[in-house]
Amino acid sequence: MRRSLIDMVKSIFYSQVNEAEPVKARVENARMTSNRLKALKPIDPTKEHKIPQAASPVDPNDPKSISKRVTTLAHMSHYRLEAYVATLPTESLEASEDSTVRV
Known part of the structure; x- marks a missing residue:
């Protein structure tokens, strides 16, 4: 049975969507790591006036x-x-x- 053009296009986009999910998770992990690194920086007295x-x-x-x-x-x-x-x-x-x- 031959695949229709619509099925082939759907399969292409479906694979791209599934591959994009781990990328989102990696971006979130990078953001969390960035926040952890900011927490390790010493206090800047010019910014922390309180x-x-x-x-x-x-x-x-x-x-x-x-x-x-x-x-x-x-x-x-x-x-x-x-x-x-x-x-x-x-x-x-x-x-x-x-x-x-x-x-």
Whole structure:
């Protein structure tokens, strides 16, 4: 049985569509890798102007300064927060781990 011209054209395009799926997956993986590489870059102080605000001391009795600090930390992205935590002295990190409540 001979194949019609329409069937041959469909088979050509069908094979191209099926071959394009792994390409899409590779593009998505490349984008994720790019985001991971961006996360490893050091903080650029000219772009991250909110980090010095987060490092400023907070008066525990002043709710306005506490809310300002929480807002500043909330606007930072996750990887920038990790980079910020890496710059903190280890004594303050150990003190914060000791003060956590374990259930």
